[in-house]
Amino acid sequence: MTSTPRPTVVYIHGIGNKVRAELLKSQWDSALFGRDMGGASRMAYWASLRYETPLPDSRSDPLDGGLRHSMERAGPHGTESPEEFIGRTLAEARFAAGDGTRAAGPGPAAEDALADWLRDMVYLADALAESDRTEVTGPADEPLPEALPLPRPARKAVFRLLVQHTFKDLHAYFFGGEGPAIRETFKNALEGLDGGPVVVVGHSLGSVVAYEVLAEWQGEVQLLVTVGSPLAITEVQDQLARPPAVPPGVLAWRNASDLRDLVALDHTLRPEYAPQDRVTDLLVANDSPNHHNVTQYLANQQVREPVQRIFNCLAQDGKG
Template structure:
């Protein structure tokens, strides 16, 4: 994958839902995961976790290692970052080896879909990795899907509920607007999970129509879900300043059961590249797992005009 050359681009990262380590540490972790070195002023992190959480999380564990993922889940449980479940409800996120945020978001959307289905459950095809949005369309009208999504997000993914349905949305978006305003020249936006929604909403604003965004990278994005499409900027279309939208999804990532976006967004012809990758984190959703894949590293390196770095030791990441 190549990106038109010219002036060196600045990389702007947008993290996903959940508490995060301090901004500088998280930015450095993404630098190492993606480029295997500190990118200095060539990259910056759009950090909004502090608008939703009282204190930063630790970065002492690696979400891409099985033991680290378990430690992170236990730490989140101790801090009350996600609700503990009764054993009678079935396997817990820890027992399933799933990342707390991906488990919660997938459960939320799946519950919404099942509740809205006349038969009480989705067709088998709609629950399989790689299913298309059309296979999982809900029969209920948009306002009712929106209400159901809000109630479930409030319980399971409060960060996402805060973004979609409270005043936090504007504050979070302002972080990205400020980062884009502060950069002169081309910008490559790299976003993960909920961050892909934030980036999509902001890049579609008229004020950025003339910005130079040669590459928009989305990792583990939930934008393929009808329920999420109900609550993002409409109409669904490739943001005007984006020359190429590279969407990376692991077919076993619980947040990206619909792995394709080109079939949902207007103006996608030759502008959205849907790429399936193998996210080797225990949850198949962690940002570090996506950033370390050869395809994502290759796209980022192409945007810098450099060759991807040879694999090396992987630092702790958040």
């Protein structure tokens, strides 16, 4: 009897330094499946391109699990609201030269609009967390707020400031010439698959890397899962090599984000990435300190269930 090729899930991580590759893969396996998946999962690990040594095994990534490390200056409690975080980031950007010289910024009006938008998004996220409305699948749903209610030049200024001074890996990928090497790690992870169904899971910047590689890859992906992704941000779309569209080989795409996730900012891919019937946008609760933690996303039932279904169905078919 010919055995059914097993499915494989290929992960690609997001911004920030990470623990060693084997441990990171196991952590993602545990969050998504509840166990180590062995050879059925792979991790496209690019942190070693940006950081000399991985994080110690016992240490969590501050950019992944919470902004506590960068928030230590905020006050005695070591925490701050999203509005306070953005305000501090913009303030630091104005004095980026280190000599007290004010750098060009989006201006007071843009900053006020940004703070108002963030506050509205946080309140909306809290309301959604208490309701059953967590899936955005079609035009009948009420529209979500735009990412930033600002003119395009101000949007771009805010985005570049946030990226350059807070999310340095994202800046290196788009503006620092490191994109090709990072994409190569994901291409390598796609090699040597045995012909079974492929699931791709990308977090944060990893979702952008996965998207750009899959746009040119000749293989088929049964399910693409993106969590905490910035792919809906207009300024990110402006940097993509091709216009936004579902990669040709991707049969289904589920995109999950928490409205309070500062990396995601915009939360609906469906309007821009055609064909729309392949895309499902999910609003989920990620209660980590910065609402961006990958294990919180992967442990969410709406994220886990379609992935587990692919693996369980294939396992059952193999037994038959």
